[in-house]
Amino acid sequence: MTLLLTNARIFDGVNEECAEGMSVLIDGSHIREVSEKEIRAPDAQVIDVGGKTLMPGLIDLHTHAYTADVDLTQLEKVGTPYNALHAGRMLRHGLHCGFTTMRDIGGGDWSLAKALKDKIIEGPRFFYAGKILSMTGGHGDFRDMHDSEHEFGACSCSVVGTMSVIADGIDECIKAAREELRRGAHCIKIMGSGGVTSPLDPIWMNQYRDDEIRAIVRECEERRTYVSSHCHPASGVRRSVEAGVRVIEHGTLMDAETAAFVAGKGAYVVPTLAIIFALMEGGSAMGISSVVMDKLKVAHKSAIEGLDHMRSANVKLGLGTDLLGELYDQQCREFTLRREVFEPIEILRQATSMGAEILMHEGRLGCVKPDAFADLIVVDGDPLKDIGLLSQNGERLDLIIRDGEIIKNRL
Template structure:
């Protein structure tokens, strides 16, 4: 969900297409619902949950690819965010928030958001606050590196590439603040199209700050906690989904095994069903 002029509003500055009321925005080739004010936010959340959404993500700060909002901009008012959180709480689900600047991160956590997406400009004080409140963060590091390396080739305009530079410079420092504060981190993705093949880079990038064991927990049990499915996912126990892999080697000793585009994972079991089996080839 985005407010008008927020990170999910992909209209160029000169476009005059008017958005009136709650809009799902298919006509704008966007990925967001646009909603302004408490009434529209409540209606939008209820509609998305009715349609089967498992949680609600809000755009709570400026972003890289959106054309009209600065990266430092806080988005949605307090009453709007609290209304969204309230509706999700009533549905026994949660809200996550796209946030880059520390100011947006802090206010979202204060207003009840469960999980921060990206969090690239996290500072030490905000990290301590997030940890104290028990909120989660899902850093999406692979896309930052991908856009830094190949933004122009991927079609990013100059203004967006400048935003990439801003967040990229702080990425690992922000991650270090999260580690020191003890924030629980999950795994996610912000990759689209041809960049999706870089998802596994997340393991090696995080290894600049975290141990292999910490990263494996982030990718499994902590991510399951974020989804409120810790008894079903991210664990090996009776009654849980049998989501299992076999790795050619010990990822605790060499985490790059998980960043090799699946070449070192000969067996994949999803919910008890074998979906990939190359064990004989591996032998």
């Protein structure tokens, strides 16, 4: 299909000044031409954008499509079909909110990617990290103290569920990383610190030894990809980055000194505010345990302050949401939460060009330029003045194009 978008005001993913009266020619799945002059394409379907803001599709870098319940210990009990159907619902919702790309950073797999590619389900461009690597007793180990074995009797260095695999020691870590990469993982995620939703590990706990992290990093470097590390405390962030980790997930308890260190190393952070605030408001009513709620309060108390430190240090940030279960429909809330710290242009860059950089897809995603993927949205209004336009579950989006295909068109 050939599409010609005319009379567009373009935000290109970087520059605050938007070019007016622009035309964009889409040929198949790619942008072929962007011009202030008239583009002649006699066979193209023409869409007059009407002077509205045309911009790159949004990128959510931290999702978990298979998590059908906020209580992650329930995922195995509801079963694979239930989790998969939830994934379809969640991914479709994200696409219709304007997220034309989503990175599943724990649990997503080749099968879900194939279902999207074959259009069995409708959803965004999909990157997946496979199962998360966790040490025994780490954030990916959801056994309680009375459990001696994992669900279904799985032992160490074995898949323990929908989200994670347990690997201890250098050899097991290397084998686990190689297995996920073999299965098409875009990157490898590790549990670099304690977390909120796991039952036994304190949120301040650093996880994995330096030599284990470095071994995983080396495996990813050989595949020309990277390691992403779940980290809340500043100490966990620092040791992960020192060991070669490229991307930090959350970074909730970041302090000023660590933020400056991360910025100096050129590493990235993907904060996730939406899940923290959503669980704080509704977690108790959803049956979240008091142990988890206590850890959640620690993250909630420091989340905004941590963002302030990262902004002051000029840390390179992406946008992520980390929503679980029925909370998936709060994905767009991330925009208004970040508004407490960032200007709209900063948030827009996080959700477009910086997301593409983190995905190692600069020039192909998060931009409006020739040879980029045709992943575009048209906003009814000016998101550079009002970022809240992107927080309304797609209601202010008049056009959504993913991979050259029109998903929604109200123009």
